Amino acid sequence: MNKYILGIESSCDDTSxxxxxxxxxxxxxxxxxSVHEAYGGVVPELASRxxxxxxxxxxxxxxxxxxxxxxxxxxxAFTRGPGLLGSLLVGTSFAKSFALSQNIPLIEVDHLxxxxxxxxxxxxxxxxxxDFPFLCLTVSGGHTQxxxxxxxxxxxxxxxxxxxxxxxxxDKIAKIMGLPYPGGPVIDKLAKEGNxxxxxxxxxxxxxxxxxxxxxxxxxxxxxxxQLKKDKDFIEKNKADxxxxxxxxxxxxxxxxxxxxxxxxxxxxxxxxxxxxxxxGLRQAITDAAEELNWNTxxxxxxxxxxxxxxxxxxxxxxxxxxxxxSQKIAPYSRSGSRKx
Ligand code: KG4
Ligand code: ZN
Numbered sequence: 001m002n003k004y005i006l007g008i009e010s011s012c013d014d015t016s017x018x019x020x021x022x023x024x025x026x027x028x029x030x031x032x033x034s035v036h037e038a039y040g041g042v043v044p045e046l047a048s049r050x051x052x053x054x055x056x057x058x059x060x061x062x063x064x065x066x067x068x069x070x071x072x073x074x075x076x077a078f079t080r081g082p083g084l085l086g087s088l089l090v091g092t093s094f095a096k097s098f099a100l101s102q103n104i105p106l107i108e109v110d111h112l113x114x115x116x117x118x119x120x121x122x123x124x125x126x127x128x129x130x131d132f133p134f135l136c137l138t139v140s141g142g143h144t145q146x147x148x149x150x151x152x153x154x155x156x157x158x159x160x161x162x163x164x165x166x167x168x169x170x171d172k173i174a175k176i177m178g179l180p181y182p183g184g185p186v187i188d189k190l191a192k193e194g195n196x197x198x199x200x201x202x203x204x205x206x207x208x209x210x211x212x213x214x215x216x217x218x219x220x221x222x223x224x225x226x227q228l229k230k231d232k233d234f235i236e237k238n239k240a241d242x243x244x245x246x247x248x249x250x251x252x253x254x255x256x257x258x259x260x261x262x263x264x265x266x267x268x269x270x271x272x273x274x275x276x277x278x279x280x281g282l283r284q285a286i287t288d289a290a291e292e293l294n295w296n297t298x299x300x301x302x303x304x305x306x307x308x309x310x311x312x313x314x315x316x317x318x319x320x321x322x323x324x325x326x327s328q329k330i331a332p333y334s335r336s337g338s339r340k341x
Contacts, residue, residue, distance in 0.1 A: 003074040004066075005320060006098070007313025008059065010091030011083025011111050012141070013042045015054035016309035019066035019073070020317055025123045026066035028303065028310040031058050040181045041171070048086030055094050062309070073104060077316020080108040080326075081333035082142065088332035096328055107316040108326040111307075112138055112336065113155055115273040116147060117318065118304040118311035130269045130298045137258050139282070140274035141167035141182070144211050144254075146261045149271075152318040158265070159209025159257055166250055167276045169213035173220050173246050177235050187243045188279050194244030199223070201249045209257050209264070216249055251285050259289065271298035278305040 002021055009016040013036055018028040031054040036042045063070055078095035081088055099106035116136045120129045130136075133150045135158075144166045146159040164172065167184055174183020179190075201219050204212040224242075227234040235242065262268060272286055283299050290297040304311060319325075 003317070003320060004068055004072050005107075005313045005316045006059070006063070006073045006076045007109070007309040007311075007316055008055075008076070008078045008091045008095055009111075009307055009309040009312045010051045010055065010087050011079045011081070012087060012307060013047045013050070014307040015051050015058050016307065016312075017055075017059040017062035018309035018313045019062055019068060020121070020310065020313040023120055023122045023314060023317055025121050025310050026068070027062045028308055029058050029062045029065065030308055037181060040175055042084070044084045044086055047084055048090055051087050051090035055090055059094070070102065073102065075099075075105040075107055075316060075320050075325075076102075077107040077109050077312050077319070079111045079114070079312050080330065081111065082335050083111060083332075085332060085334045088334070092330070092332045096330075100328065105320065105325040106328065106330070107319045107324070108330055109312045109315040109319070110336070111312075112140075112143055112145065114311040114315040115140065116149055116155065116271070117152065117315045118273060118300055118308075119271055119298050120152075121304060121310055121314050123301070127298075130271050130296070133267055134269035134271055134298070135258070135261055135265065135267050136271040136273050137254060137277075138274045139166040139254065139272065139276035141165060141171065141184075143274065144213070146209050146258060148265060148267070153322070158261060159211065161211040161213060162206065163212050163214040164217060166211070166213060166254060167274070169217055169250055170247075170276065172217050176217075176221055176224060177239070177242060184276060184279065187247055188281065190240050190243035191247040191281060194240030194242070196244040196248035198238070198241035199245040201245060203249070203253060203256070209261050211253060211257060213250070213253070216246075216253070220246060247279070247281050251279075251281050254282065255285050255289060259293065262293065262295065268293070268295045269298075270295045271300075273300060273305070275306040278302055
């Protein structure tokens with residue numbers, strides 16, 4: 001099906017637009033918002049204002065880069081949630097107006113499902129996509145889930161965090177260490193120079209396939225508070241070792257439950273998705289587990305790990321095929337639980 005789908009992502013602090021022809025990627029433009037750096041985290045009001053400034057130039061760029069005109073677009077897909085409401089509203093409003101003015105279908109996309117479906121984007125030198133059913137460890141700044149994916153539209157969460165998300169743990173611990181936001185990539189880089197066994201942090205004791213990261217954050221906070229009393233330069237002197245030990249602990253926590261999920265379900269098709277799947281240590285741990293446990297593993301390309309509109313257009317394409325269109329009355333949702341069908 002040679003249909004052109006325009007995707008829009010505006011759930012947090014990246015404004016992104018992408019054009020796909022079927023599942024083939026033609027463009028994927030992302031405007032990051034540097035305005036939040038000074039605050040050590042995303043400021044919702046500033047995010048929606050920046051989305052308003054960015055959205056038209058970003059979409060214009062995506063359409064031009066794809067070498068199509070706006071009249072060639074067959075459908076527009078947008079992130080409906082979860083995310084920051086003010087940010088989601090910018091993308092949702094634009095998508096509605098575009099669908100109305102061009103007289104094309106409007107398609108709502110769940111951000112987390114889109115992270116998973118990013119595995120099906122065809123970008124020339126593509127590796128193989130996972131076979132159904134597969135397990136996907138979705139790890140981002142706001143979510144940590146193990147999802148059993150039975151089809152493009154049938155996804156079941158079989159485990160999730162009961163408090164902080166894995167990305168949040170990276171970011172909050174980085175903040176405690178005085179590192180810039182977002183902390184995940186900074187810790188990843190520092191960890192490469194450090195010794196992961198230099199410090200030991202406790203593993204949570206959580207039932208089933210669920211996760212918890214708030215205990216790790218607290219134990220790092222108390223550990224550093226005590227060490228700083230003895231040596232005010234403790235963090236500076238041990239930055240790389242601390243980053244390495246923290247990263248190793250987060251990865252151990254993630255892998256323990258993922259291995260359990262694979263064992264319990266008997267599924268050995270294993271994918272990772274979301275911003276934290278960019279982490280080099282996690283990517284290595286997945287590769288090692290593939291060897292050890294005979295898994296077929298699927299690691300997304302870097303450009304499809306963090307927030308992007310290509311994954312939204314990809315999810316939109318599957319809904320387009322099923323003629324699952326949204327009405328003009330649709331409203332965004334901030335949390336998965338508040339989603340109205
Ligand atoms: O998926 P994403 O772009 O946005 C959400 O939907 O939340 O994920 C952002 C998260 C942030 O917490 C960021 O620190 C983390 O992904 N992240 C990383 C890395 N790159 C991004 N965490 C660890 N290592 C990385 N290389
Ligand atoms: Zn995301």
